[in-house]
Amino acid sequence: MQTVAPVVAQTKKNFLAANWQRIVWAALFLILFFSPAPQGLSHQAWQLFAIFISTILGFIIKPYPMVVVALTGIVLCGLTGTLKAKEALSSFGDTSIWLIVTVFFISRAFSKTGLGQRIAYLFMSKVGKTTLGLAYATSLTNLVIAPVVPSNTARLGGILFPLQQSISLAYNSDPAMGTERRLGSFIMANAFQGNLVVSAMFLTAAAFNPIVANVAIDNGIHLDWGTWFLGAIVPGIVCLAILPLVLMLVWPPEVKKSPEAVTIAKGKLHELGPVKREEYIMLGVFLGLIFLWTVGAKLFHVDATIAAMAGLVVMLLTRVLTWADLAAEKGAWNTLIWFSALVMMAKYLNSLGFIPWLTEHLSTSLNGLGWQAAFVLVILSYMYAHYFFASSTAHTAAMAPAFLPLLLVLGTPPMLAALGLGYAGNFMSGLTHYGNGSAPIFFDSGYIPLKPFWLLGLLFSVIFTIIFALVGPIWWEAIGLVQF
Numbered sequence: 306m307q308t309v310a311p312v313v314a315q316t317k318k319n320f321l322a323a324n325w326q327r328i329v330w331a332a333l334f335l336i337l338f339f340s341p342a343p344q345g346l347s348h349q350a351w352q353l354f355a356i357f358i359s360t361i362l363g364f365i366i367k368p369y370p371m372v373v374v375a376l377t378g379i380v381l382c383g384l385t386g387t388l389k390a391k392e393a394l395s396s397f398g399d400t401s402i403w404l405i406v407t408v409f410f411i412s413r414a415f416s417k418t419g420l421g422q423r424i425a426y427l428f429m430s431k432v433g434k435t436t437l438g439l440a441y442a443t444s445l446t447n448l449v450i451a452p453v454v455p456s457n458t459a460r461l462g463g464i465l466f467p468l469q470q471s472i473s474l475a476y477n478s479d480p481a482m483g484t485e486r487r488l489g490s491f492i493m494a495n496a497f498q499g500n501l502v503v504s505a506m507f508l509t510a511a512a513f514n515p516i517v518a519n520v521a522i523d524n525g526i527h528l529d530w531g532t533w534f535l536g537a538i539v540p541g542i543v544c545l546a547i548l549p550l551v552l553m554l555v556w557p558p559e560v561k562k563s564p565e566a567v568t569i570a571k572g573k574l575h576e577l578g579p580v581k582r583e584e585y586i587m588l589g590v591f592l593g594l595i596f597l598w599t600v601g602a603k604l605f606h607v608d609a610t611i612a613a614m615a616g617l618v619v620m621l622l623t624r625v626l627t628w629a630d631l632a633a634e635k636g637a638w639n640t641l642i643w644f645s646a647l648v649m650m651a652k653y654l655n656s657l658g659f660i661p662w663l664t665e666h667l668s669t670s671l672n673g674l675g676w677q678a679a680f681v682l683v684i685l686s687y688m689y690a691h692y693f694f695a696s697s698t699a700h701t702a703a704m705a706p707a708f709l710p711l712l713l714v715l716g717t718p719p720m721l722a723a724l725g726l727g728y729a730g731n732f733m734s735g736l737t738h739y740g741n742g743s744a745p746i747f748f749d750s751g752y753i754p755l756k757p758f759w760l761l762g763l764l765f766s767v768i769f770t771i772i773f774a775l776v777g778p779i780w781w782e783a784i785g786l787v788q789f
Contacts, residue, residue, distance in 0.1 A: 409637035480751030
């Protein structure tokens with residue numbers, strides 16, 4: 306018995322260590338679901354909140370893959386009688402969800418045709434003679450491809466990170482040699498932080514942006530692709546222009562000239578050869594989508610999702626993409642599941658009275674403030690709560706449905722409230738080395754150590770927020786987007 310007890314104890318310890326996420330996930334759901342509803346809330350609303358908050362926790366601690374957690378949440382809504390089956394599955398037809406799913410499919414053509422790489426090398430060959438030029442070439446590349454590549458991980462990890470790494474190694478800037486500060490640390494930081502701005506500039510540049518747009522629509526605010534882009538274009542460009550200059554002061558590279566980068570870029574362009582038929586089609590579809598999402602939406606009243614699907618159909622009919630390509634695009638199908646689950650839960654949390662109940666309780670603590678002060682406090686709270694999240698999607702889904710109505714109750718102009726949450730949600734994702742999908746890629750490369758990574762994240766979250774707070778209102782009022 307004396308020999309068995311330690312074995313049993315060790316087995317129990319191993320079991321808990323291997324399954325703690327699942328235990329915590331299940332325990333939270335059971336405790337909340339079977340606890341009495343707070344005063345003023347229906348039992349149905351409280352049950353749905355228990356399922357919702359358990360789903361969000363599952364996204365954070367990952368007891369199972371994200372899509373499995375989301376499906377579990379949908380099934381629990383129906384099995385427990387909290388919602389009818391038709392209600393639990395209602396969001397699978399939501400146009401904002403299919404917009405981001407379709408853009409995921411389209412983004413596959415950028416990598417398949419090689420157009421994304423060609424654009425990157427083209428910019429690099431033109432303005433890459435200096436380190437600053439390299440930084441701006443990276444931002445230009447990101448700006449061009451971001452509208453139709455909604456995954457930060459795919460855009461940075463699949464296109465921009467390999468380019469930054471190859472240039473760094475060409476200049477013998479390698480963490481393994483202790484020479485990361487020679488060039489790599491600078492261009493890696495620029496690419497990562499610049500992506501936060503680019504993601505904020507387009508509704509379809511980050512998978513979590515449409516969550517805010519959807520919440521805005523649920524609250525009577527028409528926030529479409531063109532409005533999102535129009536609001537961000539001026540402050541966003543200012544941020545991208547200032548970013549490398551600030552980095553030169555606080556995180557300077559040892560190399561200031563980079564003529565070899567131009568040589569590398571020209572060599573890569575030569576390897577790619579002449580522009581292929583598929584690239585021309587991809588470029589045409591891309592330009593057509595930008596037109597339909599902006600000017601065309603006003604002139605022809607074409608829905609953004611239908612426009613995206615039309616572009617996808619063109620690429621299928623011309624065989625730029627095949628159905629096999631679409632079937633293999635796991636990011637799109639995963640997004641369809643988890644996004645549908647979150648949109649459905651947020652919708653019914655609102656209609657069942659949970660969001661109004663929570664908003665009323667939160668607003669009482671801010672009643673003594675004017676809407677301007679309350680707006681600043683709410684936005685900053687929303688942003689810096691991200692230190693406790695390992696997913697921008699989970700953070701946005703958990704807080705945006707409550708924070709947007711809160712801002713409206715406090716008197717914030719509706720469009721300002723929606724845009725503020727939308728843009729801030731991107732700036733917050735660069736605070737830590739685990740804050741979004743691309744952060745671990747850049748951190749694990751070794752070019753930016755932990756402390757500088759966090760400090761740079763904090764610094765640029767402040768700088769970007771200040772720029773949007775100063776430049777944004779002037780621009781928004783000038784174009785009639787927000788009336789103060």
